[in-house]
Amino acid sequence: MAAKKKGPKTEDRRPKKTAEPAPHAEGKWSEWFARKARERRYWLVKSEPEVFSFDDLVRAPKRTTHWDGVRNFAARNFLRDGMKLGDHVFFYHSMANPQVIVGICEVVREGYPDPSAFDKKSYGYDENSKPDDPQWYMVDLRAVDQLPRPVTLPEIKARKELADMALIRIGRLSVTPVRVKEWETIVKMAG
DNA sequence: GCCAACGTTGGC
DNA sequence: GCCAACGTTGGC
Numbered sequence: 001m002a003a004k005k006k007g008p009k010t011e012d013r014r015p016k017k018t019a020e021p022a023p024h025a026e027g028k029w030s031e032w033f034a035r036k037a038r039e040r041r042y043w044l045v046k047s048e049p050e051v052f053s054f055d056d057l058v059r060a061p062k063r064t065t066h067w068d069g070v071r072n073f074a075a076r077n078f079l080r081d082g083m084k085l086g087d088h089v090f091f092y093h094s095m096a097n098p099q100v101i102v103g104i105c106e107v108v109r110e111g112y113p114d115p116s117a118f119d120k121k122s123y124g125y126d127e128n129s130k131p132d133d134p135q136w137y138m139v140d141l142r143a144v145d146q147l148p149r150p151v152t153l154p155e156i157k158a159r160k161e162l163a164d165m166a167l168i169r170i171g172r173l174s175v176t177p178v179r180v181k182e183w184e185t186i187v188k189m190a191g
Numbered sequence: 192g193c194c195a196a197c198g199t200t201g202g203c
Numbered sequence: 204g205c206c207a208a209c210g211t212t213g214g215c
Contacts, residue, residue: 074198
């Protein structure tokens with residue numbers, strides 16, 4: 001294993017031959033996902049429908065919102081480094097009855113500093129985040145479509161092929177990657 | 192309302 | 204650097 005480089009990344013086109021450790025080895029999920037982030041195209045974000053529902057997103061101007069307020073480093077890394085223009089994102093209702101994936105949205109602006117962290121009056125204010133050294137990031141998401149039918153968390157848990165979903169493995173994370181196969185399975189379940 | 196699974200903080 | 208205490212998220 002090569003030593004980690006510091007500073008700006010340099011291009012290295014050699015194929016990486018390093019064997020991939022099992023993702024759950026040593027519980028290093030966030031590191032594993034951070035490394036895999038480049039390869040991924042699908043994500044899942046959580047929101048409490050009482051606070052901001054998928055319908056709220058559909059009704060928003062341009063069906064778009066700033067996904068602000070995330071204050072978890074693993075989730076921040078996905079927002080800042082992982083999510084790319086055009087990536088598709090499941091919209092999940094947490095703290096709902098039942099919890100469900102209700103719709104699909106799309107990244108329309110890549111990670112940029114979350115201004116609510118700079119605002120003393122904001123709930124998301126963080127004195128450690130300065131405009132010239134921001135700690136917290138957000139993306140802009142635009143509603144694409146409601147799922148034909150919501151897919152519930154119990155349904156997801158009942159599927160063996162979805163047992164490894166980050167949604168299941170890291171229950172508290174509010175922004176998680178979704179593998180292509182997982183995405184396709186869930187879209188099929190909804191259809 | 193309870194609790195599991197973390198992340199954060201602070202004492203040492 | 205370790206670890207106990209505490210806080211938060213979110214499922215049940």
